[in-house]
Amino acid sequence: MSDTDARAALPRTDALLADADVVRAATGRSPEQVRRVVRGVLSRARAGELAVDAVRPEVLHALAAPASSLTPVLNATGVVVHTNLGRAPLSxxxxxxxxxxxxxxxxxxxxxxxxxxxxxxxxxxxxxxxxxxxxxxxxxxxxxxxxxxxxxxxxxxxxxxxxxxxxxxxxxxxxxxxxxxxxxxxxxxxxxxxxxxxxxxxxxxxxxxxxxxxxxxxxxxxxxxxxxxxxxxxxxxxxxxxxxxxxxxxxxxxxxxxxxxxxxxxxxxxxxxxxxxxxxxxxxxxxxxxxxxxxxxxxxxxxxxxxxxxxxxxxxxxxxxxxxPVPPVPAALHLDPAEHRRRTAAVREAVGAGEVVPCVGRVGGGGGAGVELPGVALAVPEACAARLRSGSPPVVARVEGGRCLVDLRCVAPEDDARLAEAVRAALVEG
CATH class of the missing domain: 3.40.640.10 (Type I PLP-dependent aspartate aminotransferase-like (Major domain))
Structure with a gap:
């Protein structure tokens, strides 16, 4: 099947939203949250990251009821020990x-x-x-x-x-x-x-x-x-x-x-x-x-x-x-500047929008008062901050100077692709 035929075979967004199993799996989520999940999965399929027959199972998996009401998020704030996000992520x-x-x-x-x-x-x-x-x-x-x-x-x-x-x-x-x-x-x-x-x-x-x-x-x-x-x-x-x-x-x-x-x-x-x-x-x-x-x-x-x-x-x-080995907190504090910039540039390229700009991270959690952590972030429109928080996965960035800054300092490298996908989805909604 050609790429064109594969894209044509993808289920429609409204068809997935009306799917009885999808509706059951979406219990507790708002219609807009469900719509974002469906759009995100379809976006990955159109990019060739998912096979056509994997779309529906992936939507069901993404909407499956969590074991806890606590929602995992990607910390793109640049604050290493963020109290509101549970402080230290475990190794x-x-x-x-x-x-x-x-x-x-x-x-x-x-x-x-x-x-x-x-x-x-x-x-x-x-x-x-x-x-x-x-x-x-x-x-x-x-x-x-x-x-x-x-x-x-x-x-x-x-x-x-x-x-x-x-x-x-x-x-x-x-x-x-x-x-x-x-x-x-x-x-x-x-x-x-x-x-x-x-x-x-x-x-x-x-x-x-x-x-x-x-x-x-x-x-x-x-x-x-x-x-x-x-x-x-x-x-x-x-x-x-x-x-x-x-x-x-x-x-x-x-x-x-x-x-x-x-x-x-x-x-x-x-x-x-x-x-x-x-x-x-x-x-x-x-x-x-x-x-x-x-x-x-x-x-x-x-x-x-x-x-x-x-x-x-x-x-x-x-x-x-x-x-x-070294847990995420000290790793984020001592993040290699060149690697930080390389990863941010790669996410910018994957997103196809935004600007890599200088920024300053913080230690957080009541430690290192006044200590600045120079780095870079992907700057996107300010309105993206709210969309990122309500996306799947939720991404918590920060708003500064009228822009939404997405800082990869506290994002695990293996989550870079998910982060890029979330930013793309937030930009599309705008």
Whole structure:
């Protein structure tokens, strides 16, 4: 059959939209969403990417009811750790580990002895191998939970010393004081908003001091006439020092010179360092605590630790993330500029429209405040942004300067063809 005959044999859009099986498969989708799916499949068939007899099955597959109401999207925003898009995408190995752990596992069983084993020991060992300066590790369900556990176990009924310049608010209006107070501890502010010295902590120390909390300003910057006591200075105080490192950098990274990393904080004397697992580390949502064995054991044995512990799926994904290869988040942060431009130009050629323009990406997720990630994006009309979000697959780009910028920084190379197809469809609708 010639190409002309093959195109003539393609089913009509309205015929597919009236197909009883297609209608059933489209449950829960708007008519416009169904129309976009059908048009996208037909476009691929006209381009020779699908055989005529594969069109209907492909439409049914694309419209099949998902197992979850969560919709996978392509992140073309250029924001690497995008909170609204679920923060860190898992590596292939982490996904494999998660799926493998979905059945029965030895998460709390020693197969050699048949007796109860240490829960999630593989992930804990991987953490200690990644940060050799830590004596012990503990994993809970997010960084806020990690801080709540530390404050409860070490300072319940007592005071937590915090610099006024570190009284942070995180997403959705959650603030540090209510979190500490919910642990049954009292916050005692020390120093000034812009300058806090070691002597401010020393003057506030007393019999009611439970711990000193140092919060790294991951999601904001204070500049000008500023100063703060370092971890090394605070480590000399006669109470536990808990450092909230925030974004989950394990070791120094030249790209993020102002981001506090766990290895350095521990080397400087912190008793406990806590951070998120789904930010710069690039793993599943988790709150990770590293530090002195004696202090971590107090936290592990506290009754609250049971309520905050993670499941086997998180432990499996975390271990796989730590053991490599490099997960998507650090890969996107350190994306090769030439490869970024080459891929963007290839998508532009496949789309047949738009313009490759300079742009600036961001770290996101409350990390790397002020750090710019220079790159390029495919610029298309602003109206394409809404069409891309409602397409199949949904593509989340960003609007800037009256244009829709499609940035491939956080798009996996194997998704470039799908991205190009989605952009083509959005342009056709216009």
């Amino acid at each position: 292939e190995k982490a996904v494999e580990a998660l799926v493998a752990a979905a059945g029965h596992t030895d998460v709390e069983l020693d197969l050699a002895t048949g007796r109860r084993g240490r829960r999630g020991s593989g992930a804990l060992v991987a953490l200690l191998e990644a940060v050799p300066g830590a004596e012990a590790a503990l994993v809970v369900n997010n960084a806020a939970a990690a801080l709540l556990l530390a404050a409860t176990a070490l300072a319940q009924g007592r005071e937590v010393l915090v610099s006024r310049g570190e009284m942070v608010e995180i997403g959705d209006g959650f603030r540090l004081p209510p979190l500490i107070e919910s642990a049954g501890a009292r916050i005692r502010e020390v120093g000034m908003t812009n300058r806090t010295a070691l002597r401010d902590y020393e003057d506030a120390l007393g019999p009611d001091t439970g711990l000193v909390l140092k919060v790294h300003p991951s999601n904001y910057r204070v500049t000008g006439f500023t100063g703060s006591a370092s971890v090394r200075e605070l480590a000399g105080l006669p109470v536990p020092l808990v450092v909230d490192a925030g974004s989950g950098l394990l070791a120094p990274d030249p790209l993020l010179p102002d981001e506090l990393d766990a290895a350095t904080a521990l080397a400087d004397g912190a008793d406990v360092v806590l951070f998120s697992g789904d930010k710069l580390l690039g793993g599943p949502q988790a709150g990770i605590l590293l530090g002195r064995a004696e202090v971590l054991e107090r936290l592990r044995r506290h009754p609250m630790a049971r309520a905050l512990r993670v499941d086997k799926l998180t432990l499996a994904a975390l271990e796989a993330t730590l053991r490599g």
